[in-house]
Each structure stands twice: as C-alpha cells, then as structure tokens.
Amino acid sequence: MSHAIHHHLGISTNEVPFSRPTTPGAHPPQIGFVGLGAMGYVMSRNIANYRANHPGGFVPLLVWNRSVSKAEKLQKELGEDKIRIAQDLGQIATECDIIITNLASDDVVKNVYQQFQEALLKNKPTKNKIFVETSTVYPTLAGELDALISSVPHCHLITSPVFGPPAAADKAQLIIVLSGDYRSKKEVAYLLVPAVGRKVYDLGGNLEKACTFKLIGNSMIMGMLEVMAESFTMAEKSGVGAETAYNLIKDMMPAPPLVNYGNRMLHDHFDGSEGFAIDGGIKDATHVRRLTNEHNSPMPLIDIVHQHMLTARALQENNKREGVQQFDTLDWSAMIAGARVAAGMDGFNSQTHPRVQKLD
Structure with missing residues (x-):
C-alpha cells in the first residue's frame, strides 16, 4: 500500500532508501511535534494532513510550542480532529510513540531533551519510542542527546536535519537526512516521505553524520x-x-x-x-x-x-x-x-x- 501511495504522488520508492516497514499494529502511532517555528509549523501541518488521509489510521498530532499561540493557530487551521495541544513536554514524551523536534538553537534542543528524559525516567515506557531531531545543531550535541535518550528503556534517537526553506516545507519538498538506528530510520522515512519531504539520504548509524x-x-x-x-x-x-x-x-x-x-x-x-x-x-x-x-x-x-x-x-x-x-x-x-x-x-x-x- 505504501508503494502505491508513493507512486500515486509521483515519488519514486528509490527516494526512500529502506524497504517498507512491517504492517502497523491495531493502533496507529501517536506522533508528537515540538517547535512550531517557520519550519516546524508547516512540517507539522503537512504530517497531520497526510496522516489523516493515510490508510493506516490516524490519531490527532500532539504538538507543543513555547508560545502556545502558535499551537492554537495550528489547531484552529486544521481542527481538533487533527491537532491536540500538549500541556507540557512531559506529556509529549510519555504519550507519543514518535516525537519530532524542530528548534532554533543547540541550547534549546538540549534543554528540551533533558525535560524528555526527566519525564520518562519518572514514567518509564513499556514499548519503543523514536525521537527525531530535525534541527540544525553541532554534531557533538547528537551524542549528548543520545546519552539522555538511551538512558531510558525502549527509547531511540535518530538525527534527521532537513534541507529546504519554509516554502519548500510548505510544498512537502524537503530533502531529509537520517542517521541512527536502522529500524527507527525505516519507520521515520516512511512517515516523512511524502508527507514533508521528497527524498531521504541515509548516512548510516553514526548520529553525528547527518548533523x-x-x-x-x-x-x-x-x-x-x-x-x-x-x-x-x-x-x-x-x-x-x-x-x-x-x-x-x-x-x-x-x-x-x-x-x-x-x-x-x-x-x-x-x-x-x-x-x-x-x-x-x-x-x-x-x-x-x-x-x-x-x-x-x-x-x-x-x-x-x-x-x-x-x-x-x-x-x-x-x-x-x-x-x-x-x-x-x-x-x-x-x-x-x-x-x-x-x-x-x-x-x-x-x-x-x-x-x-x-x-x-
């Protein structure tokens, strides 16, 4: 089915360098998005719209932004059936299966992931979680984030910066770069293409390479x-x-x-x-x-x-x-x-x- 969707949208499966993920379970994954700046806003909007029309099922995207007004604007634009607003970062970390972050600076990224870790150590997950860091950060920060996330059972981090301005994000034409755990990259690649991007570069398991x-x-x-x-x-x-x-x-x-x-x-x-x-x-x-x-x-x-x-x-x-x-x-x-x-x-x-x- 995924192959058919990509073909219908004019996207070659060669643009996603992974075989199709296994058939999802009975419940669609809960996706969270943190950071609704110029890029994050349109990326989250495109993911919500794409998932709502995806045959694998959909639950509203859970979003968080430092200024709640942007989250409220997104919810008003798409509706409560597509967007829920998280009360805090702890809710994002504990409720979501896939958490995507798109933030302005290295210091902000690290602070957000420290809050993720704190929430998850208090409420340890019993199934896999994937954290997808899409910001532009210095490569060594990836190792610091991995240390935070990997200290929690069942949690995996991949780095996934994107190429393209907000106008390209708006048209779902970003180029996506992935590094980290293979299975996690496989899931994320099929989440992001064609919802927000047109092609994926896989740079292997070293989290610093994508950065x-x-x-x-x-x-x-x-x-x-x-x-x-x-x-x-x-x-x-x-x-x-x-x-x-x-x-x-x-x-x-x-x-x-x-x-x-x-x-x-x-x-x-x-x-x-x-x-x-x-x-x-x-x-x-x-x-x-x-x-x-x-x-x-x-x-x-x-x-x-x-x-x-x-x-x-x-x-x-x-x-x-x-x-x-x-x-x-x-x-x-x-x-x-x-x-x-x-x-x-x-x-x-x-x-x-x-x-x-x-x-x-």
Missing part, C-alpha cells in the same frame, strides 16, 4: 549566496546592473535557492519572518567555522559569510535604535548588506544606488 552533512550543505548555500551578493554589488557599481546579473542566474543556474534568494537581494526583500532568519544563519556559519577548525579543513568563504551577516545584523540593530528598521527580523539573504557597505553603498536600500540607464 555534519547538514552543516556542509548549508555551507554550500551560504557560499553561493555570498558569491551572488558580491556579484550583484559589482554589477551595480560597474553600471551593468544587479537585475542583469540576476537574469544570468535564472538563465544559466536556475537552482531554486539561487533564484529565490537572488530575488530577495535584488528587491531588498529581507523579511526574516518569511525566510530563514539571519540569527540562524550566523549560528550555522559559527558551527561550520568550528567544524573547519576541528577537521583542519579551511573554508575561507564561510569566514566572509559570517562577517557579512554580522555586518547586516549590526546595521539592523542600529536601525532599530533609530526606529527606522523595515523588518523585525532579517532574512539571511541580507548578507548582501555587508558587500554593499564595503563598496560604499547603502546596505538595505538598493533604490539609493545609481540606476543603470537602459539604452533603446
């Missing part, structure tokens, strides 16, 4: 954005025009991240509430720089990315003090502000730059 690969992938994206930011700035300064440079991207390198973030740079659309917040980008760049030190593998472009995102955030903080900021939170495409300022231009407002005169 490492996520940082490597993000370094590729950050590097491409930096090159694009510098090229757009040079195009403006030289009189060619950033729009001409952007058109070349669309014609020769039309990768979705380049087209999306290039459009943001071109039109100064730096609203982080609709994209990837720059604080997250700075955190990821910091992790990558730490990784380069640990493995003696220099990535000098990421050093520049880090500097330019810090520059953008500093400009934003100054604008806030003066009450002239345009956005509450910057998207990481605002790193172009660093290249612009270095070239003597306005960081956030391209309308102040000399305009290219188009010939008839």
